[in-house]
Amino acid sequence: MIRFFSRYFGTALATLYMLACYAFIFLPVGVLVLFSFQDGRLPVPPFHGPTLxxxxxxxxxxxxxxxLGNSLIVGAVSSALSVLLGFLAAYGIARYIFPGRRAxxxxxxLPLAVSYLLIGMGLLVTLSAFGLSPSLEMVVVGHVVINMPLAFAIVLAQxxxxxxxMEWAARDLGASTARILLTIVVPLIAPALIAAFCLCFTLSWDEFLISxxxxxxxxxxxxxxxxxxxxxxNPQTNAVGSIIFAGSILLVATVEALLFGKRRA
Amino acid sequence: MARTLAPVVAVERSANEARAARRDRLAGAAFTLPALIWILIFFAAPLVLMAYFSFTPLSPTGGRGAIGLGNYRAFFAESAYVEALWNSVVTTAIVVVLSLLLAYPFAFAIATKVPRSWQRLALAVAILPFWTSYVVRSYAWLLALSPSGVINWTLHALGVTHHPLMLAYSPGATILGFVHFFIMLNTLTIYANLVQINPRYVLAARDLGAGAWRSFLTITLPLSIPGVMVGAFLTVVLCIGDYVTPQILGGFRELLLPQVIMMQIQRQLDLPMASTMSLLMTIVVAIVYLAMQRWLRMARL
Known part of the structure; x- marks a missing residue:
């Protein structure tokens, strides 16, 4: 009886704790989205509205x-470059044996283990050392540095x-490496490539410090x-924040569906 | 016939294999080259350049001075800088401890109380706000914490307080913003570790008469330490280098190192000093890494 009660009590406690955690985690985003619909000058309670x-x-x-336009361009270009470079590197490491592969x-x-501040500082120092002026191109460069390792890791795992x-079969039949890549490897791991692109895009589009x-x-x-x-x-900031949040969620959901959807089915 | 040909075939095959191996080396290197060059030019070289900058302090006239430890000496001579470094270390330590203490039971509850098929969803929902930028997230906390914000409004409505509390623009607000983010991160790493532990170990312990607490303390907890350590290390890296959260939420009473670094860049226009500070920050992270190396390695296995 006591045992039954204590187990019941434990489950109730765990449920309560989980609810409290979810509430804490969603508090700021909830406030952000709710007051983006505020019909008034200030995004604070009481809530009036909703209005668009x-x-x-x-x-x-x-x-x-x-x-927004700049972010979309930087995100698209840097993610495409990250996936391209990451894919080639992953293919080289997964399919060929050469000295120094592990290293x-x-x-x-390595860039995954370093804070963005350090990467941004490094690029800034480089700009200053060569007398170059700050530009969106440098943001693309920085975002490839932070995202390419991620794309590399995702593709390598897949x-x-x-x-x-199939690659061996194609090679036996006389296909060139380029043809094998384009007609066999890329179509087979297309979900991973798209997922990597979406993840890189999300991180690029949220990134502040390097930019x-x-x-x-x-x-x-x-x-x-x-x-x-x-x-x-200002409720307008809420609105933009909510748009960014919605965009990120959409991309992450795509990643989730592409990388893990198959496994569940 | 077949017997006489065998050595010839073998020799030819080994020659083929040697050729294939050579081609492998070249092709493998060629495929990784673009990524390698990118990381070398835009990641490794800038860090080397930064290190060089940090050893060439700005002279009073504005030009670059002689190579030396001048910047490092200047850093430790200026109490405001040392204090910022200290604040960063203390804040990071508090954030690590708090977010682990809060995230562990959360991850444990998801791993043990939620039905298996729902766990992925429970976890995905728990880290949803993780996918917004620091800027938006910190702004959202500012909204919640402001004198007329949701928290003060609720406290007032419940009759707990009569005057709004000054919650935002304080070191506490910075810690709150950080803990919020790192609960999500640590829940993820701890959960990933917990589901890898073989449930039979706990069952065996229970069979042998250990209570729920005892089997948790002697089996589950020690086995989950690698996940805890990975989370703790990521927290240190990301927390100590973040500028946005303290700048938006923290006010100006207690500055953290990244804020001081950004001041060197924006106000003092002293890139060498900013480089020095960034490298000192990296040294702190490296020390933490070395101290935790043992567990981080285990987690990879």
Whole structure:
């Protein structure tokens, strides 16, 4: 009886604790999204509304839209480059045996263990040493540094032995390496490539510090939001934050579906 | 016939294999080359350049001075800088301990109380807000913590407080923002470790008469230490180098090292000093890594 009670009590306690954790985790995002629909000047309680007026304002704000455009370009270009370089490197390491392979693998993922501040500082120092001016191109460069290791790791994990037979068969039939890559390897691991692209895009589109350090006039969306924060609390900032959040969730859900959807079925 | 040909075939095959091996070396290297060059030019070289910068302090006239430890000496001579480093270390330590203490039971509850088929979803939902940028997340906390924000409003409505509490712009707000983020991260690493532990160990212990607490303390907890350590290390790396959270939530009473670094860049225009500080920060992370190496290696196995 006591045992039954204590087990029941434990489960209840665990459930309560989990609910409290979820509440804590969702508190800020919930407040952010809720008050983006606020019908008033300040995004604080009590809640009036809902209204879409702040979303309209945000979409009509030229600086925000310029930042959004820049972020989309930087995200697309840097993610494409990250996936391309990461894929080639992963293929080389998974399919060929050469000295220093393990060391190379460890070296390529090294940027994952370093804070963004250090990577951004390094690029800034490089710009200054060579007398170059800050630009969006440098943001692309920085984002490839942080995202390529990730794309590399994802693709490497998906390059299994079972695809190898098909590659051998194709080679026996006289296909060139380029042809094998394009007609066999890429189609087979397409889900992993798309998932890696989406993940890189999410991280690039959320990234602030490197963008902040290496840009001046043309800036990305998180940097525009940063400058908006100086004006204090504003429902328009809530609206933009909510749009960014929704975009990220969509991409992450795509990754989840592509990489793990198969396994569940 | 077949017997006489066998050595010839073998020799030819080994020659083929040698050729294939040579081709493998070249092709394998060629495939990894673009990524390697990118990391060398845009990651390794800038770090080397930064180290060089840190050893060439700015002279009073604005030019670059002679090579030496001047910047490092200047750093430790300036109490405000040392204090910022100390604040960063203490804040990071508090964040690591708090987020692990809060995340462990959460990850444990998901791993043991949630039905298996729902665990992935429970976890995915738990880390959903993880996918917003630091800037948006910190702004969201600012909203919740502001004098007229949700938390003060609720406390007032419940009659707990009569005057709004000054929650934002304090070291406590910075810690709250960090803990929020790292609970998600640590839940992920601890959960990943917990589900790898063979459930038979605990069953065996229970069979032998150990209670729930005893089997947890002597079996589950020690076996989950690698996951805890991976989470702790990632927390240290990301927390000590973050500028956004303290800058938005922390106010200006207690500065952290990244804030001081950004001030060197933006106000003092002293890149060599900023490089020195960034490298000192990296040294702290490296020391933590060396201290935790044993467990981090275990986690990889």
């Amino acid at each position: 007026v702040w979303y309209g304002r945000a979409l009509g704000n030229d600086r925000l839209m310029a930042g 190379l693998q460890a070296f390529l993922v 390059l299994g032995e079972h695809q190898r037979r 902040f350090l290496v840009t001046r006039f043309d800036v990305t969306l998180p940097v525009v939001i940063w400058t908006m924060l100086r004006g204090g609390l």
